[in-house]
Amino acid sequence: MDKPVDFQHYYLELSPEPVRFDAVSQLTNVFFDDAKQQVFAVRSGGATGIVVKSAKDAQNLSFCMEDRGTIRSIKFSVDNQVLAIQRNETSVEFIPFNANHQPNVQEMLIHQGKNVIYGFVWVQERQVALISNAGVEIFQPNFEKRVLKSIKSLNITVNWFSFCPTSNFALLSSNMGTILTPLILKPSTITKLPRLELGTGQGCSGRDVTLAQLYGTNAILILKQKQNRQFEIIIYLLNGPGLAPKKSHILRLGQNGRFAMNIVDDVVVVHHQATSTSMLFDIAVGGAEVEPGSGAAIHQPIIPAKTIKPFALEVPSISLDGKTINCDLYSQHWVLFQPNIVIDAKLGCMWYVLLKLNSLCTLITDRLRLVEFLLQRTDGKSVLLDVLKDMTSTSYSGTMLPIIDSVFNKLNALYKSVLDNELQSQMALISLSSKAQSNKASVIPRVVIDQSDMYTGVFAIITDSEQLGKILLLYLHSLVRHGISPNHELSKQIIIDLVKNKQIDTLQQLLKYAVLNESKPLACFLLSLSNSDPSISQMALDMLSRLNASEIILEVLLEKGQVIEALRIAKQLPGADSLPARKYLEAASKTKDPLVFHSVYNFFQAKNVRLRGSPDFLKHEQCTEYVQHYQLLIGNECL
Known part of the structure; x- marks a missing residue:
């Protein structure tokens, strides 16, 4: 009996709902347009039947055309209104479609040239770039005038090309693959960038080159065999206009054989057919060696190679028995497209390769490296908070504190950079002199863990942790170290936590050196805890004093029965002559101390004499009951 499969040990999986299409056969050919992510199943015969399935917009098309010969390439325009078909080396057909998504073959336009056309890419709804052995030319089909208008051209010797639809970035190969020329293809525009010269004997073929975007930067990835027969991937980044592609990263594969690449959420996934495993590389994770001379960072896989999670495919059946077959992973029929597409034309399936972040959390034992990795993932925030919660929970050992401290510093360094960028952006909007600053592009991190995230996602959940106090103070010190005020x-x-564990001295030190973010609400919260320790009340009053919150201080003193102290402070404030007598007399009577009441009463009588020449209270001051109380006290003293 087979053992159950532990899916937690797979960090890659295929999308659960593949795009299904007619498989390759003697009568059916399959084509794929990676720009629109459309699969074309072309069935030949008396007429050519074409079924188009799209992974992007779920818009499926079906139509028939006269069989005019073998198709080499087929792609729709951006709006699905024009179909381009290449049948031979020197010509491309352009067929308009009507409102019912059917072809108007009689209105077809044909580009017939003398050069060998390697392929074509759409750059606009009505503009297509043809790449030939003589260069690149952008055409615009005009069906009303029955012409193909040449918009822009670039003459350059080409022996193969590659294209990245994510950023309309093309790479032309010349001189047997030793000279690579990057281009940006946009409507009516061909921008030629500085070329990459690999040197004599260092040329590469088109199958060894992958174009992609890594962290927003166009990249050329070249698979290369080393002298020891093992392979590596050289990554050249195009860091800006006018700058030649720079050798920036080296991915050490440590094996030989057949390799293919995907880019999954900026992770370079290298599939190895011989071992049926995949390796993960992240150029943003630090700690890489540096190659002498070039300065390129040398990367090892972030985790040992593993196979993709097994995939069971439902087999169509007239019965409802739910039969499935296990797909042959890393099949020789697999063809990979960027960024993360796998097509098995024989099986008739198209999948996306996906990262299983939760599984990676159990497999990457280096917590700091794991945090670095998750900070760069699009959906990494919730997973990262779970990791932080696990690290700081009751299950962790005290030896983890230094690692937790390093993690907090990494999180808060990123948090601080975001706060600084926000501040600079606000200042740039206010000050015209900051125009140069505002024009500077800043990379926004994928994941930012701020104080609110830590509070709601971690600290508020691990309140039973024995080490919560130490962890909170570690996080607080990390915030202060990076110049961030705690909220x-x-x-x-x-x-x-400090009051609960009777660490009053520590609390006093934090308040003394203004480590906590002092505010009136925080001072009032401190006061609410004053029953735990008498000194807490004074800490709160000191904070209010530093905040110049005199009114709150007076209210607190009156509530605590310290009426004389309240009067002493009130006399020094603006508006001392308009103090409400009734409020202070009421607080004094509640103390049950005749001496305190005498002192307060005499203070207000003296104020009345000074302001009005009479000790009597005015009617609207509503002090009659306290005048009677005073007279009763005097009478008792006389007796």
């Missing part, structure tokens, strides 16, 4: 919720949680 109210975090400050409250730190205070709660």
Whole structure:
């Protein structure tokens, strides 16, 4: 009996709902347009039947045309209104479609040239770039005038080309693959960039080159065999206009054989057919060696190679028995397209390759490296918060504290950079002199973990952790180290933990050196905890004093029965002559201390004499009951 498969040990999987199409056969050919991610199943016979299935917009098309010969390449325009078909080396047909998505073959336009056409790419709804052995030319079909208008051209010797639809980035090969010329193809525009010269004997073929975007930068990835017969991938980045492609990264594969690449969420996935495994490389994760001379970073796989998670495909059946077959992974029939597409033409399936981030969390044991990796993933935030929660929970050992401290510093360094960029952007909007600063592009991190995330996603959940206090203080010190003020919720949680564990001295030190973000609400929260320790009340009053919150201080003193102290402070404030007598007399009577009441009463009588020449209170001051109380006290003293 077979053992159950543990899917937690796979960090790659195929999308659960593949695009299904008619498989390759003697009568059916399959083509794929990676720009629109459309699969064309072309069935030949008396007439050519074509079924188009799209992974992007789920818009499927079906039509028939007269069989005019073998098709080499077929692609729709951006809006699916014009179909381009190449049948031989020197010509391309352009067929308009009507409102019912059917071809108007009688209105077809044909480009017939003398040069060998290697392929074509659409750059606009009505503009297509043809790449031949003589260069690149952009045409615009005009069906009303029955002409193909040449818009732009570039003459250059070409022996093969590659294209990245993500950024309309093309690469032309000359001189047997030793000279590679990057181009940006846009409507009516061909931008030639500085070429990459590989040197004599260092040429490459088109099958060894992959074009992609890595972290927003166009990249040329070249598979190369080393002297020891093992392979590596050289990554050249195009860092800006006018700059030649720079050798920036080297991915060490450590094996030989057949390789193919995908880019999954900026992770370079290298598939090895002989071992049926895949390797992951992330050029953004630090710690790489540097190649002498070039300065290129040398990367090893971030985790040992593993196979893709097995995939069971449902087999169509007239019965409802739910039969499935296990797909042959890393099949010789697999063809890979960028960024993360796998097509098995014999099986009739198209998948996306996906990262299983939760599985990676269990497989990457280096927590700091794992955090670096998750910070760069599009969907990494929730997974990263789970990792942080696990690291700081009751299950961790105290030896993890230095690692947790390093993780906090990495999170807060990124957090601080985002805060600084936001501040610079605000200043640039206010000040015209900051125009140069505002024109500077800043890379926005994929994942930012701020204080609110840490509070709601980690600290508020691990309140039972024995090490919570140490972890909170580690995080607080990391914030301070990076010049970030702790917010109210975090400050409250730190205070709660310190008071709960009777670490009043530590709390006093944090307040003394203004480590916590002082505010009136925080001071009032401190006051609410004053029953735990008498000194907490004074800490709160000191904070209010630093915040010049005199009114709150007076209210607190009156509530605590310290009426004389409240009067002492009130006399020094603006508007001392308009103090509400009733409020202070009421607080004094509640103390049950005749001496305190005498002092307060005499203070207001003296104020009345000074302001009005009479000790009597005015009617609207509503002090009659306290005048009677005073007279009763005097009478008792006389007795």
